[in-house]
Amino acid sequence: MAVVRVALEQIDVAVGAVDANRETALTRTRAAFGAGANLVVLPELAISGYVVDPEFARQVAEPLDGPTAAAFSAQAREFGGLAAYGFAELADGEVFNTVVVVDGDGPVLHYRKLHLFDQEQAAYAPGDLGLPVADTAFGRIGVCICYDLRFVEVLRAMSLRGAEVVLAPAAWVGGFDRTVPVTGGTRHVDSVLAQANLDQVAVVAVSQVAGAARGGPATLGGSVACDAYGEVLAGPLSRTAADSALVDIDLDAVRAARIRGERIRPREDRRTDVYALTYGGDAW
Known part of the structure; x- marks a missing residue:
C-alpha cells in the first residue's frame, strides 16, 4: 500500500481506571477505523493511565495476551487494520511500560x-526487547515511547534498518526542557520534526493530555505527525483536551526522501569509515 491513512487518537486517560480507559480507547479506535x-x-x-507508583502499576498491569490485546485484535480483524496502544505489561514477575501493535491475528510489534523517565524508573523494568521493526500490510514500522525520542540513536537505528514510519506513543510532560510553551508545539515536537528530517522517516507521536485532572501528571498533549522531511502532516493537537486527526502518509514519498539531490544522499554520505551505529551485532 503506497498511502497509509493514520489516526492520531490523543485521549484523556484516568490513572488506574483500566476498564474505562480501555472502553474509551476502543470507542475512539472503532470510530477511526470507520x-x-x-x-x-x-x-x-x-x-492503565500514567501510573508511577510501583505497587499500583503492578495492580493495573496485564499480560501481553490479556483482555486488551483480545479486544484490539478483534477490532483490527473486523476492519483489516492495525492498532497501536500503550499499557502496563506484566511478564515474568516484572512490569514494563509497553506498546504493542496488533492486527487481526494478534501482536505484530x-x-x-x-x-524510563524520572519516576517511571521505580515502577517499571527497563525494556529488554530492543527496537523492533516489522514489515506490515501498511509499510515497515518501528516503535518507540516518549522519552526514547530524546535519544538520537533510537530513530537513527530504526531508520537505518528500513523503518518507513515510526510510531511514538507518549505521555509528554515537562522536566527535560528549560521551559514549556503554554500553547502550540512543545520542544518534544521540535525534536520529532528535526529527527524525522535527518533520518528520513515519517513519525507519528501521540501523547496523553490533561492528566493532572485525572490523577496523573500534567500531560501536555500536542500530538503530531510528520513526513520524512520533518514537515507537519497533522498537529500539534490540543494541549488541553482530547483530540484526534487523520493523516495520509505516502510511503513512496518516504522512500524518495532518502535522496535529496544528485549529490545529496544522506545515507550514502555517512562517513562510516569514521563512525558507525551498531545494533544487534550489525553496524551502519
Whole structure:
C-alpha cells in the first residue's frame, strides 16, 4: 500500500481506571477505523493511565495476551487494520511500560520502553526487547515511547534498518526542557520534526493530555505527525483536551526522501569509515 491513512487518537486517560480507559480507547479506535484509518495510534500507557507508583502499576498491569490485546485484535480483524496502544505489561514477575501493535491475528510489534523517565524508573523494568521493526500490510514500522525520542540513536537505528514510519506513543510532560510553551508545539515536537528530517522517516507521536485532572501528571498533549522531511502532516493537537486527526502518509514519498539531490544522499554520505551505529551485532 503506497498511502497509509493514520489516526492520531490523543485521549484523556484516568490513572488506574483500566476498564474505562480501555472502553474509551476502543470507542475512539472503532470510530477511526470507520473513518477510513488503516492504522490507529493511541498514547503511552493508554489503558492503565500514567501510573508511577510501583505497587499500583503492578495492580493495573496485564499480560501481553490479556483482555486488551483480545479486544484490539478483534477490532483490527473486523476492519483489516492495525492498532497501536500503550499499557502496563506484566511478564515474568516484572512490569514494563509497553506498546504493542496488533492486527487481526494478534501482536505484530511488541516493544518495552528502553529509556524510563524520572519516576517511571521505580515502577517499571527497563525494556529488554530492543527496537523492533516489522514489515506490515501498511509499510515497515518501528516503535518507540516518549522519552526514547530524546535519544538520537533510537530513530537513527530504526531508520537505518528500513523503518518507513515510526510510531511514538507518549505521555509528554515537562522536566527535560528549560521551559514549556503554554500553547502550540512543545520542544518534544521540535525534536520529532528535526529527527524525522535527518533520518528520513515519517513519525507519528501521540501523547496523553490533561492528566493532572485525572490523577496523573500534567500531560501536555500536542500530538503530531510528520513526513520524512520533518514537515507537519497533522498537529500539534490540543494541549488541553482530547483530540484526534487523520493523516495520509505516502510511503513512496518516504522512500524518495532518502535522496535529496544528485549529490545529496544522506545515507550514502555517512562517513562510516569514521563512525558507525551498531545494533544487534550489525553496524551502519
